[in-house]
Amino acid sequence: MPDYDIVVLGGGTGNRVAEAAADAGMETALVERGRLGGTCLNRGCNPSKKLIHRADVAEAVRHADEVGIEASVDDVAFADIVADVTETVTEAAEEKARRARNRSGLTFYQAEGQFVDAHTVEVAGGDGSSGDRLTAERIVLAGGSRPMVPDSIDGTDETPFLTSDDALRLDTLPDRLVVVGGGYIAVELSHFFSQMGSDVTIVGHGETLVDREDAAVAQRLTEAYRKEHELHLGFRVTAVAEDDGERVVTAETEDGEGIEVPGDRLLIATGRTPNSDSWNVSAAGIETDGKGFVETDEQLRTSVDSVYAIGDIAGNYMFKHSGDKEAEYVVGNAVHGRERSVEYPGMSHAIFGSPQVASLGRTESDIDDGVDYEVGTCAYDDTALGAALRDQGGFAKALVGSDGEVIGCHVIGPEASTMIHEVNTAVAAGADAERIAETIHIHPAISEVIQGAFRDACDLGSPGI
Structure with a gap:
C-alpha cells in the first residue's frame, strides 16, 4: 500500500x-x-x-x-x-x-x-x-x-444526444441542431454552431436566456439571439425521442402549452x-x-x-x-502549512456568445431591500468607438452603493470579457466607483463605455466623449 x-x-x-x-x-x-x-x-x-x-x-x-x-x-x-x-x-x-x-x-x-x-x-x-x-x-x-442530464427528461436512455463534451469534438456539422437549456453553455455553443452553418433552435425553461445574469443584460441577449436563432423560452422539456433518424424534443409551459421540436442532432446543455x-x-x-x-x-x-x-x-x-x-x-x-482564508477579490465571469456578456458582483435582484444604491449606464453607441462597432444594443451598467462601493458591474457587447477587467482590478485594489469614473481613459477606446457607466452612477456627467 x-x-x-x-x-x-x-x-x-x-x-x-x-x-x-x-x-x-x-x-x-x-x-x-x-x-x-x-x-x-x-x-x-x-x-x-x-x-x-x-x-x-x-x-x-x-x-x-x-x-x-x-x-x-x-x-x-x-x-x-x-x-x-x-x-x-x-x-x-x-x-x-x-x-x-x-x-x-x-x-x-x-x-x-x-x-x-x-x-x-x-x-x-x-x-x-x-x-x-x-x-x-x-x-x-x-x-x-x-454535464448534468436531468432525470425529469424522459427518453434520454434511448435517444442519442450530445453534451458539451461531445459537441466540441463533432466531425460533422449538424443541419438542424436542437439545444435544450438556456444558460451560458447553451448560449455559447448555439452561437458557434449557428455561425458554422447549422440551423439552431433553443428550448429553455427560463423566460430569458442566461436568466441568472442582470435582468437587463439577459433581456438584451435574448433579443439578439432571437434574431439569429429560433427560441422557445418558458418551456420545460419533458421528453426526448428518436423518430426515423430525427431527434424530437417535447416541452410544455406551466400553462400546459406543448411543442415538439425536431432536429437531426440534439444537445442537452442544462448545467453541470x-x-x-x-x-x-x-x-x-x-x-x-x-x-x-x-x-x-x-x-x-x-x-x-x-x-x-x-x-x-x-x-x-x-x-x-x-x-x-x-x-x-x-x-x-x-x-506549506499556512492557514489563510480564501478570498476572491474582484471575481468576475464572462459568457462568450454574441454579444459577449461579462459580470462582476451582484445584480439588482441580488441587492437586499433597504440598501441604497445608484445605477449608471452607458451604451456603446454613446462612445466614439463603440458607435462604430456593430450595433447589438450593447451597454455597461454600474451598481454603486451610497458609500461609493462597487456593488456590481454588468456589460453586454463587443469585448465585454476584456472590458470587465478594469473593474475587477479596481475592486481588488480597493478602489471605489468614483476612482474608476475619474480614471483617465484612452480616447476613443471602447473602455470608455465602462467609464461612462460609472460617471453616470456617480453623477459626474459625461466624460466628454
Missing part, C-alpha cells in the same frame, strides 16, 4: 497543486482518470473558446456589409476546424502528462480513483480491476464536474453536476450539500481533517479562474 505525503485527486486545477507539492519535496501522488488539464483544457474553456473565435470571424464577415465592405462566407471547413482545435488541446494535455511522469517526487496514476476511507484512495488497475491503495495524511480533492459521487466521497465521510458539492470552510478544508477541496467539486464558484485561485491557497495551506 503506497504511502504518500499528499494525494491529489483530479488533474485539472489539481495538477498545479501536485506539481507544487512535488517541488516542495513532498512525495506526491496525482490521480486522474482522463487527460491532464481537466475539463477546462480538454472539454471546456480552451476548446470552446478556440472554436467560438472561428465563429466570431465568420460572423464578422457575414456582417461586413454593415460597414461598407463586401464579403461573404462561401465555405466553412467544419471538420478541419474541429480537428485543429482538438489536436492543439490534446498536444497540450499530453505535454502535461509527460511533465508529470518526469517530475521528481510525483507519481501519476492515470486511472479511476475512489475513496476507501478518509485517507485511503483506491486506484483502478490497468485492466479496470482493483489496483493500488494510496494513503496520505493530506489529500486534495479537485475532482471537477460533468459535481463529481463527488464518482470519487465516492461518502466512504471518506466527506460532507456534501444537497446538490452534491463538497462543503468547505474558509481555508478550503472539508469536514475530514487534512482533506481539502477546490474547483468545481467544491462549488464556491464554477470557474477555472476561481479554481486556480483556490489552488494557490491550498498550496499554501496543505503544502
Whole structure:
C-alpha cells in the first residue's frame, strides 16, 4: 500500500497543486482518470473558446456589409476546424502528462480513483480491476464536474444526444441542431454552431436566456439571439425521442402549452453536476450539500481533517479562474502549512456568445431591500468607438452603493470579457466607483463605455466623449 505525503485527486486545477507539492519535496501522488488539464483544457474553456473565435470571424464577415465592405462566407471547413482545435488541446494535455511522469517526487496514476476511507484512495488497475491503495495524511480533492442530464427528461436512455463534451469534438456539422437549456453553455455553443452553418433552435425553461445574469443584460441577449436563432423560452422539456433518424424534443409551459421540436442532432446543455459521487466521497465521510458539492470552510478544508477541496467539486464558484485561485491557497495551506482564508477579490465571469456578456458582483435582484444604491449606464453607441462597432444594443451598467462601493458591474457587447477587467482590478485594489469614473481613459477606446457607466452612477456627467 503506497504511502504518500499528499494525494491529489483530479488533474485539472489539481495538477498545479501536485506539481507544487512535488517541488516542495513532498512525495506526491496525482490521480486522474482522463487527460491532464481537466475539463477546462480538454472539454471546456480552451476548446470552446478556440472554436467560438472561428465563429466570431465568420460572423464578422457575414456582417461586413454593415460597414461598407463586401464579403461573404462561401465555405466553412467544419471538420478541419474541429480537428485543429482538438489536436492543439490534446498536444497540450499530453505535454502535461509527460511533465508529470518526469517530475521528481510525483507519481501519476492515470486511472479511476475512489475513496476507501478518509485517507485511503483506491486506484483502478490497468485492466479496470482493483489496483493500488494510496494513503496520505493530506489529500486534495479537485475532482471537477460533468454535464448534468436531468432525470425529469424522459427518453434520454434511448435517444442519442450530445453534451458539451461531445459537441466540441463533432466531425460533422449538424443541419438542424436542437439545444435544450438556456444558460451560458447553451448560449455559447448555439452561437458557434449557428455561425458554422447549422440551423439552431433553443428550448429553455427560463423566460430569458442566461436568466441568472442582470435582468437587463439577459433581456438584451435574448433579443439578439432571437434574431439569429429560433427560441422557445418558458418551456420545460419533458421528453426526448428518436423518430426515423430525427431527434424530437417535447416541452410544455406551466400553462400546459406543448411543442415538439425536431432536429437531426440534439444537445442537452442544462448545467453541470459535481463529481463527488464518482470519487465516492461518502466512504471518506466527506460532507456534501444537497446538490452534491463538497462543503468547505474558509481555508478550503472539508469536514475530514487534512482533506481539502477546490474547483468545481467544491462549488464556491464554477470557474477555472476561481479554481486556480483556490489552488494557490491550498498550496499554501496543505503544502506549506499556512492557514489563510480564501478570498476572491474582484471575481468576475464572462459568457462568450454574441454579444459577449461579462459580470462582476451582484445584480439588482441580488441587492437586499433597504440598501441604497445608484445605477449608471452607458451604451456603446454613446462612445466614439463603440458607435462604430456593430450595433447589438450593447451597454455597461454600474451598481454603486451610497458609500461609493462597487456593488456590481454588468456589460453586454463587443469585448465585454476584456472590458470587465478594469473593474475587477479596481475592486481588488480597493478602489471605489468614483476612482474608476475619474480614471483617465484612452480616447476613443471602447473602455470608455465602462467609464461612462460609472460617471453616470456617480453623477459626474459625461466624460466628454
